[in-house]
Amino acid sequence: MGGCCEANVLAYSSEGTSGCRGGSAKPSSVPLTNYDKNDHWVVGNIKTFSGIVPQITPKLIFSDTLGSWKVRLSINRMNYKINPGIYAIGVPDNDSPVLVTANYKLSFDALRKELTDLNAWILVLDTKGINVWCAAGKGTFGTKELISRIAKTKLYEIVSHRRLILPQLGAPGISAHEVSKNTGFKVTYGPVRAKDIKAFIHSGNKATDQMRKVRFNTYNRLVLTPIELVGTFKLSLMIFGSLFLLNLIAVTPFGVVDFYAYAGAIIIGCVLTPLLLPLIPGRSFAWKGWLLGFIWALSVNVLNGWPQDPSYSWVRALGYLLILPSISSYYAMNFTGSSTYTSLSGVLKEMKIAVPGIFISIGIGIILILVNSFITV
Numbered sequence: 001m002g003g004c005c006e007a008n009v010l011a012y013s014s015e016g017t018s019g020c021r022g023g024s025a026k027p028s029s030v031p032l033t034n035y036d037k038n039d040h041w042v043v044g045n046i047k048t049f050s051g052i053v054p055q056i057t058p059k060l061i062f063s064d065t066l067g068s069w070k071v072r073l074s075i076n077r078m079n080y081k082i083n084p085g086i087y088a089i090g091v092p093d094n095d096s097p098v099l100v101t102a103n104y105k106l107s108f109d110a111l112r113k114e115l116t117d118l119n120a121w122i123l124v125l126d127t128k129g130i131n132v133w134c135a136a137g138k139g140t141f142g143t144k145e146l147i148s149r150i151a152k153t154k155l156y157e158i159v160s161h162r163r164l165i166l167p168q169l170g171a172p173g174i175s176a177h178e179v180s181k182n183t184g185f186k187v188t189y190g191p192v193r194a195k196d197i198k199a200f201i202h203s204g205n206k207a208t209d210q211m212r213k214v215r216f217n218t219y220n221r222l223v224l225t226p227i228e229l230v231g232t233f234k235l236s237l238m239i240f241g242s243l244f245l246l247n248l249i250a251v252t253p254f255g256v257v258d259f260y261a262y263a264g265a266i267i268i269g270c271v272l273t274p275l276l277l278p279l280i281p282g283r284s285f286a287w288k289g290w291l292l293g294f295i296w297a298l299s300v301n302v303l304n305g306w307p308q309d310p311s312y313s314w315v316r317a318l319g320y321l322l323i324l325p326s327i328s329s330y331y332a333m334n335f336t337g338s339s340t341y342t343s344l345s346g347v348l349k350e351m352k353i354a355v356p357g358i359f360i361s362i363g364i365g366i367i368l369i370l371v372n373s374f375i376t377v
Contacts, residue, residue, distance in 0.1 A: 028052070032153050033085025033124075041112070046088040050154040055088045058116045064109055071106060072223065074230040080105050081129030086153040090119035094160040097201055099190070100146065101167065102127040102135050114194045118201070121158065125149050136173030143175045147182045156184065165190045165197075165205065168212065216340040221274045224338045228270040228331065236266070250373040257312075261300045265324040268292045269331025277341070285342070286354035289332025293325030300324065315372040322365030326358045333358075 027047035035042055035054050040063070044055040071077040084103045089112060090096075098121045101111050108124065125145050127135035135141035146164075150156065166174060168189045176187035191200050191211035200207055239262070243254040273280065273289045280288040297320045304311045333354055336342045 033087060034083050035085075036083075039082070046091065048158050050157040053086050053088045053121075053158070055091075056112060056122070058089060058112050058114070060109060060113050068106055068109065072226045074227050077227075078129060082108055082124065084124045084126035084149060086155065086158065087122040087124060088120075089115045089122060090117070092119040092121050094158070096120050096159070097165055098123055098155065098159060098163065099165050099197065100125065100170070102130065102132045102141055102170075104129050104131045104135075107131045111194045111197070114197055118198055120201075121155075123149060123153065123155065123164070132167050133169040136170045139173060141170050142173040143178050146174060146179055150183045150185060162186055163188060163205075165201070167194075168192050168207075169214075214340050218275060221277060221338075224335075225271045225274055228274070228335060228338075229266070231334070232266050232270065232331065236262075246370075246373065251375060252312075252373045254373065257300070257304060261297075261320055261324055262327070264296050264300070265293055265327040266331060268296050269328035270335075273328065273332040274335050274338075277335075277339070284350050284354065285336050285339070286329045286333040286350055286358070290325045290329035292332075293328025294321070296328065297321045297324035313372055315368050319365040319368035319372065322361045322368070326361040326365070329354065330358050 027049055028051045029047075030051040032048075032051035032053050040061065041056050042054045043057045046053045046055050067080060071080045081103045082105050096119045099111065099115075100123045101107055103124045103126055108122075111122065125135075125141055126149070127140040127145075130138060130140055132141050156162075162183075162185045164179070164185050165188050169192060171189055174187060179185060179187050188205050189207075190197055190205075191207050192214050193211070196207075196211045200211060240259075243258065247253040269289045269292075273285070273292055276292070277285075277288065280291060282288055282291070300320055301310075301317045306317055310317065333350065336347045336350070
């Protein structure tokens, strides 16, 4: 796509063709974005008068899906990112929309897969591989980085308009008037979900009430639970290793009951509580986890004969009642960082009350279990 154009408007061309500005200028051959040549999602280049912009595909392949599941399992999660800069999808021109996102590849993929048949520029900020929402809170998806990235990519030469579409969840990190003051670009906040971005653009950048609504349904919570479980593995291995060593000297050894009691408490805190979050009474995540954990502790004791024909002492039974709900409570409280239900002040208040109670309860319970393990019952 090439040819002559007015002096204040840019012409673009596919690689190998030519264009002009003011009747004489030629597209620059300077790369505006560094990227890995092995990235399968880069399918070509778009030449602009400011430089070469990598052209990407909206199609995701198996390696993209595999990568997303790896990071959900905390595998290479802190390095799952792309280079910041400017990218093109389709064959955008100087009047095409500019979408802003984070350089966390999961966020980048979630956006590009929704842009089939759309011509647009994607401005990727350096959020240190953190998603938009968290990066906005940490300040990396922020005003300073946005202003800097506009300058580094020479965006003001690539597009003739001065409009940016940012994800709504990035709003806490952006001061729109500062961006406008320093760059001349006006910030418009798009929908919460990437799947609504095409409808948003086609409606003249107008969002419906549904596009503005943050949802946190069962599926949204479920996909977050694998990383919660993975985070418990290291501590669990240490605990099981300690129990193995104690079994060498304890009169009443730690066994199958201890294993499934502990494993159940973890699953309740990391999976069941998040899934049932809106249905569990109370507001505190720590309380919600403790309540389900207490029901589990009672169930463990009942499964082992309590109160009619107990297979172990009341000391051990009481230890379970103190330890298991506290474990579930702790891991359920960790989920506050993944939830839309919480605020920073609320979380800090909850932790101030819950954490001491959790550790005191676990400490007393461990003492009871150890005492029970070194006496003949």
